[in-house]
Amino acid sequence: xxxxxxxxxxxxxxxxxxxxxxxxxxxxxxxxxxxxxxxxxxxxxxxxxxxxxxxxxxxxxxxxxxxxxxxxxxxxxxxxxxxxxxxxxxxxxxxxxxxxxxxxxxxxxxxxxxxxxxxxxxxxxxxxxxxxxxxxxxxxxxxxxxxxxxxxxxxxxxxxxxxxxxxxxxxxxxxxxxxxxxxxxxxxxxxxxxxxxxxxxxxxxxxxxxxxxxxxxxxxxxxxxxxxxxxxxxxxxxxxxxxxxxxxxxxxxxx
Numbered sequence: 135x136x137x138x139x140x141x142x143x144x145x146x147x148x149x150x151x152x153x154x155x156x157x158x159x160x161x162x163x164x165x166x167x168x169x170x171x172x173x174x175x176x177x178x179x180x181x182x183x184x185x186x187x188x189x190x191x192x193x194x195x196x197x198x199x200x201x202x203x204x205x206x207x208x209x210x211x212x213x214x215x216x217x218x219x220x221x222x223x224x225x226x227x228x229x230x231x232x233x234x235x236x237x238x239x240x241x242x243x244x245x246x247x248x249x250x251x252x253x254x255x256x257x258x259x260x261x262x263x264x265x266x267x268x269x270x271x272x273x274x275x276x277x278x279x280x281x282x283x284x285x286x287x288x289x290x291x292x293x294x295x296x297x298x299x300x301x302x303x304x305x306x307x308x309x310x311x312x313x314x315x316x317x318x319x320x321x322x323x324x325x326x327x328x329x330x331x332x333x334x335x336x337x338x339x340x341x342x343x344x345x346x347x348x349x350x351x352x353x354x355x356x357x358x359x360x361x362x363x364x365x366x367x368x369x370x371x372x373x374x375x376x377x378x379x380x381x382x383x384x385x386x387x388x389x
Contacts, residue, residue, distance in 0.1 A: 136300070140164065140166050140190075140191075141164075141165050141166070141227060141369065142222070142226050142227070143157075143160050143164045143165050143225070143226065143321075144170065144212070144223040144227065144228050144266070145157050145167060145169045145170070145229040146169075146170045146229065146230055146231050146232035146262070147170065147232025148181060148231065149169060149171035149180075149200070149359075150329075151326065151327075151329040151358060152231060152324065152329060152331075152358050152362070153169065153231045154358070155358035155362030156361065156362045156365045156366075157169050157179070157185060157192070157228060157362075158184060158185065158188075158362060159359065159362035160227075160362075161185040161188045161192065161361060162244060162366070163366045163370065164190070165190065165227070165369070166185075166191040166192060167192045167193075168192070168194075169181060169182070169195075170194070170195050170196065170197035170199075171194055171195075171196060172232070173196075174232065175194070175196070175214070178179060178224075179194055181194070182194050184266075185318065195208070195211055197220055197232075197358040199253075199254055199262060200258055201252040201253070201280065202253070202261045203263040205261055205262050206265060209266055209286060213269060214250050215259060223255050223269070224270065224271040224273050224274075225271065225274070226267055226270070226273075227267060227274060227275045227277070227369050228270060228274070228275075229263065229276075229279070229365060229369075230277070230301075232256075232276045233254060233255055234251070234276075235252050235294065235378065236293060237290045237291065238288060238290060239290055240292040243292065243293050249273075251293050251294055251297050255301065256300045258303060259278060263308065266350055267312075268288075270317060272317070273316040273317070274316075275318050275320075275369050276305075276308060276317060276318070276319040276320075277319075277320055277323050277365055278302075278304065278305045278308075278320070278322070279301075279324070280299075280301050280302050280321045280322065280380065281294070281295060281323055282323055282324065282384045282387055283297045283298060284302055284327040285323065286388040298323070299320065301319050302323075302380055303322040305378065305380070306378045310378070313377070317389060318374065318377040319377065320325060320379050320380075320381060322364055322377065322380065322381050322383060323380055323381065323382040323384070324360075324361045324382075325382065325384025325385060326350075326355055326356060326387065327355070328355050328356065329358055333367075346387070349387055351384045353388055354385065356383070360385070362382055368381065383386065
C-alpha cells in the first residue's frame with residue numbers, strides 16, 4: 135500500500151448501480167475514491183459529493199472502457215488527478231466493474247453485440263489493467279467483477295457469460311504474475327441484483343424477481359449494497375491473504 139494511511143480505490147463505472155454502491159461502501163470504510171463514468175458527468179459528480187459528505191476525498195473522470203485506444207490518455211489524466219488531489223503518484227485498489235448488458239439467445243447474437251461485449255468486458259479490463267500497472271502501488275489489490283452467470287447458465291447470456299468466464303481465468307493469471315509486487319487479484323461474481331442493468335429486468339419484472347428469490351437460498355434478490363459490502367470486504371486488510379479466488383455474492387443462487 136502507499137505510504138499514506140488512506141488507501142485510494144479506482145472504480146470503473148462508479149457513477150451508478152453496483153459501482154456507485156462500491157464507491158460509497160469503500161468511502162464508508164475509510165477509502166478515498168476515483169470513479170469513472172462514460173457519459174453522465176452530473177450523475178458521477180453526485181456520487182463524488184456523497185463521498186465527500188462522508189469525509190473522504192473523491193474525483194470523477196470520464197472513461198469508455200470499450201475504447202482501449204483511450205487508455206494511455208486516461209492514465210495520464212489519472213496521474214494528474216492523483217498528484218493534484220492526493221499529492222501521490224500511485225493508487226491502491228483497482229475495481230474493474232464497468233459493464234453493459236446484452237440479452238440475446240445464442241442463435242440470435244450478432245457479431246456487433248459480441249464485439250461490444252468483448253471490448254467492454256474483456257479487452258477493456260485486460261488492457262486497462264495493463265496500462266495502469268505502473269500507477270498501482272505495490273501491495274495493492276485488484277478486483278475483477280464477473281457474474282454468477284459464469285457458473286450457472288440462463289438462456290440469453292451466452293456471449294456475456296463467456297466474457298465473464300474469460301475474466302475469471304485472467305484473474306488467476308494476474309494473481310500469479312503480479313504476486314511478486316504483493317498485488318492480490320480476485321474475482322467477485324454477483325448474482326442477480328436489483329439495478330437498472332439489462333433494462334432493470336430483475337428489479338422491475340415481478341415474475342423475474344420472484345423466480346430469482348425462489349432460487350436463492352437466502353430467499354430474496356440481491357441489492358447493490360450487498361455487492362458494495364462484498365467489495366469493501368475483499369479490499370480490507372483482513373482479506374489480504376485471499377488471492378486468485380472467485381468469490382460469488384449471490385445469496386446462494388442455484389445451489
